[in-house]
Amino acid sequence: xxxxxxxTKQFNRVDKKTKEKSRVGITxxxxxxxxxxxxxLIGANGAGKTTTMRIIANLTFxxxxxxxxxxxxxxxxxxxxxxxxxxxxxxxxxxxLTPYEMMRLFGEFSGLKNRELEEKISExxxxxxxxxxxxxxxxxxxxxxxxxxxxxxxxxxxxxxxxFDEVTNGLDIFASRAVKDxxxxxxxxNKIILYSTHxxxxxxxLCDDVAILHRGKVLDxxxxxxxxxxxxxxxxxxxFFNLVKDKL
Amino acid sequence: xxxxxxxxxxxxxxxxxxxxxxxxxxxxxSVVLTPLLIxxxxxxEKFQTDQIKNEELVLSxxxxxxxxxxxxxxSFLENxxxxxxxxxDTPNIDLKDQNIKGxxxxxxxxxxxxxxxxxxxxxxxSTGSLIKVQPLIxxxxxxxxxxxxSNLGITEAGLNPxxxxxxxxxxxxxxxxxxxxxxxxxxxxxLIALIQGAAQFAxxxxxxxxxxxxxxxxxxINASRVTIGISKISAILVLxxxxxxxxxxxxTLTFTLMPQSLMGQQGGExxxxxxxxxxxxxxx
Numbered sequence: 030x031x032x033x034x035x036x037t038k039q040f041n042r043v044d045k046k047t048k049e050k051s052r053v054g055i056t057x058x059x060x061x062x063x064x065x066x067x068x069x070l071i072g073a074n075g076a077g078k079t080t081t082m083r084i085i086a087n088l089t090f091x092x093x094x095x096x097x098x099x100x101x102x103x104x105x106x107x108x109x110x111x112x113x114x115x116x117x118x119x120x121x122x123x124x125x126l127t128p129y130e131m132m133r134l135f136g137e138f139s140g141l142k143n144r145e146l147e148e149k150i151s152e153x154x155x156x157x158x159x160x161x162x163x164x165x166x167x168x169x170x171x172x173x174x175x176x177x178x179x180x181x182x183x184x185x186x187x188x189x190x191x192x193f194d195e196v197t198n199g200l201d202i203f204a205s206r207a208v209k210d211x212x213x214x215x216x217x218x219n220k221i222i223l224y225s226t227h228x229x230x231x232x233x234x235l236c237d238d239v240a241i242l243h244r245g246k247v248l249d250x251x252x253x254x255x256x257x258x259x260x261x262x263x264x265x266x267x268x269f270f271n272l273v274k275d276k277l
Numbered sequence: 278x279x280x281x282x283x284x285x286x287x288x289x290x291x292x293x294x295x296x297x298x299x300x301x302x303x304x305x306x307s308v309v310l311t312p313l314l315i316x317x318x319x320x321x322e323k324f325q326t327d328q329i330k331n332e333e334l335v336l337s338x339x340x341x342x343x344x345x346x347x348x349x350x351x352s353f354l355e356n357x358x359x360x361x362x363x364x365x366d367t368p369n370i371d372l373k374d375q376n377i378k379g380x381x382x383x384x385x386x387x388x389x390x391x392x393x394x395x396x397x398x399x400x401x402x403s404t405g406s407l408i409k410v411q412p413l414i415x416x417x418x419x420x421x422x423x424x425x426x427s428n429l430g431i432t433e434a435g436l437n438p439x440x441x442x443x444x445x446x447x448x449x450x451x452x453x454x455x456x457x458x459x460x461x462x463x464x465x466x467x468l469i470a471l472i473q474g475a476a477q478f479a480x481x482x483x484x485x486x487x488x489x490x491x492x493x494x495x496x497x498i499n500a501s502r503v504t505i506g507i508s509k510i511s512a513i514l515v516l517x518x519x520x521x522x523x524x525x526x527x528x529t530l531t532f533t534l535m536p537q538s539l540m541g542q543q544g545g546e547x548x549x550x551x552x553x554x555x556x557x558x559x560x561x
Contacts (some may be wrong), residue, residue: 186499
């Protein structure tokens with residue numbers, strides 16, 4: 030289980046036109062995500078989804094709050110990046126390396142032995158349909174191909190936690206479908222999966238549990254079906270608008 | 278740490294070396310830029326010098342002494358084909374208006390003549406005229422001195438009972454000279470050579486990561502930020518040293534192969550110098 034407790038991280042922002050200063054970021058964000066389920070972090074642009082996801086991926090650090098993985102604090106876990114992988118719609122691959130080299134690099138860093146690593150690369154390459162371009166440098170790849178490579182390098186370390194931050198952004202319908210199918214496959218592997226999106230239909234399709242984030246605060250969180258019963262609404266999108274209508 | 282560092286270091290180098298266009302421009306810049314600059318500047322200098330030599334030298338003379346000696350000097354100069362003397366009551370104005378390249382002011386200094394050449398430092402042709410005027414005055418001086426010595430019954434050689442000269446071991450062995458002259462500017466060359474080639478890759482490996490959105494990818498590698506940073510610095514350092522070697526080799530070749538006529542007096546000295554490793558070490 031992954032438990033996020035009272036995460037806070039604030040930034041100063043200056044409006045270029047009015048020169049007004051404001052504080053943005055996240056405040057007291059808390060939720061729990063279980064194994065074998067997809068936890069969705071949903072909200073509009075600027076809600077604080079990426080900040081939360083990056084803190085969970087250990088790419089940036091909170092000003093206060095704590096994260097626990099299997100009841101162990103992040104602060105006490107060694108080689109945390111071996112156990113948590115991060116993929117984002119914005120995250121790019123190294124243009125001059127091949128998918129094979131990228132997977133080897135990340136695999137070697139997670140301590141995989143040569144034979145084990147080769148098997149893992151072969152398995153992922155087959156699963157993600159990357160055999161045709163496994164040894165080509167990524168420079169001329171399409172966005173979909175690059176996202177496949179990103180997912181492959183995140184999976185090669187066999188992490189317990191997978192953080193997907195708006196991974197379908199900019200993908201065409203086919204690539205988006207392939208990525209979502211892959212995430213559903215990973216759910217069967219009993220991993221802790223976090224998926225952030227502003228596309229409510231994606232959250233509806235993929236997520237078992239959600240937290241609705243607005244202006245850096247969690248408005249509500251829980252099982253999707255339970256939330257629908259609670260608010261007597263049919264879709265996550267309706268729940269979202271119901272929660273944020275007074276705060277617009 | 279070591280193992281992780283080597284893997285990251287290899288990844289950074291691979292990322293750079295495989296960027297063929299950037300890497301090729303790095304090689305070309307390191308090898309070609311220095312010779313091009315040196316040759317270009319030398320050609321420009323030679324062109325300017327030739328232009329000054331071919332230009333007609335127009336002078337004025339202000340004779341404040343008006344003695345037999347000063348008149349002798351003026352008629353000596355008037356007989357020279359390489360210059361033309363222009364009468365002028367306002368030589369400063371004529372110099373400013375570029376009607377003359379400069380003017381000679383003759384004054385008395387005890388029993389001798391004191392000759393000053395006034396020229397305009399802001400004008401290339403006026404400044405360049407000095408290289409034509411000075412030899413003429415020296416030539417006249419030699420003639421006058423020879424006359425004086427002859428009247429006294431002394432020869433030029435008789436005035437120098439001891440002649441001192443030097444000869445280097447390299448000259449004896451007919452090898453290129455090793456001079457400390459190069460030490461004067463070599464640190465600057467090294468600095469430029471180090472920065473010149475590797476600057477683009479330093480940007481690529483730091484700001485470039487942010488630009489290409491690969492920073493999050495790099496930070497998600499299971500290695501400390503210190504290791505990531507050191508591997509980047511090391512890759513840049515290796516490329517800087519490579520750039521330095523290419524630049525020094527290119528510089529040495531340029532001075533070795535460049536025609537002596539293009540190099541001028543100081544360039545001629547550099548052309549006969551080889552940059553020994555002992556000299557490089559002395560700098561540090």
